[in-house]
Amino acid sequence: ILAQDTKPSRSHLPCTMMMFPGASQLPQLHSAYSVEQAVLGEQAKVVCLRLGQNFSPQCMQIDQVLTSAAQAIEQACTIYAVDVQEVPECVKEWQLTAPVQLMFFFRGKPVQLDLGRGSTTLKFDCALSDRQEFIDLAEAVCRGVQSGRDMIVAPKDYSMQAGY
Numbered sequence: 001i002l003a004q005d006t007k008p009s010r011s012h013l014p015c016t017m018m019m020f021p022g023a024s025q026l027p028q029l030h031s032a033y034s035v036e037q038a039v040l041g042e043q044a045k046v047v048c049l050r051l052g053q054n055f056s057p058q059c060m061q062i063d064q065v066l067t068s069a070a071q072a073i074e075q076a077c078t079i080y081a082v083d084v085q086e087v088p089e090c091v092k093e094w095q096l097t098a099p100v101q102l103m104f105f106f107r108g109k110p111v112q113l114d115l116g117r118g119s120t121t122l123k124f125d126c127a128l129s130d131r132q133e134f135i136d137l138a139e140a141v142c143r144g145v146q147s148g149r150d151m152i153v154a155p156k157d158y159s160m161q162a163g164y
Contacts, residue, residue, distance in 0.1 A: 025067045026081040032089040038080055040108040046077040046142050052100030054083040059100045068131040076142040098125040106145040116157035126158045
């Protein structure tokens with residue numbers, strides 16, 4: 001006997017579209033192949049990967065910041081979330097050590113960042129306080145790579161800030 005309600009249930013939606021309390025609303029990449037395609041396939045915009053465990057408190061906090069900023073920078077930067085438990089190849093490939101890290105890519109290459117710590121890095125592992133802080137960072141990265149720079153100086157000095 002068919003139910004009278006003809007609305008599709010949430011369980012019929014693809015996993016990436018299901019919303020769980022606290023779940024990231026960022027587009028999710030579920031395999032090493034999809035990460036590779038996202039990074040290599042975008043030639044005009046910067047790609048930002050949020051790498052961490054989706055349901056860790058640090059990831060949920062930064063995902064809120066990234067989600068709130070995504071629309072403001074969508075013309076220049078695409079943001080994806082990658083759960084490192086689901087795609088462990090990322091941990092090995094980029095030697096990830098912090099609970100959550102951001103990496104920026106342009107035309108398939110990782111972007112070097114100067115966070116004011118005396119050396120450059122490929123990974124941003126500092127806590128973001130709000131939407132505007134991420135927008136400022138992403139805009140600096142986008143302007144820098146469009147100008148042909150190999151290394152981008154962060155608009156804020158993170159030398160005294162502890163990472164996650």
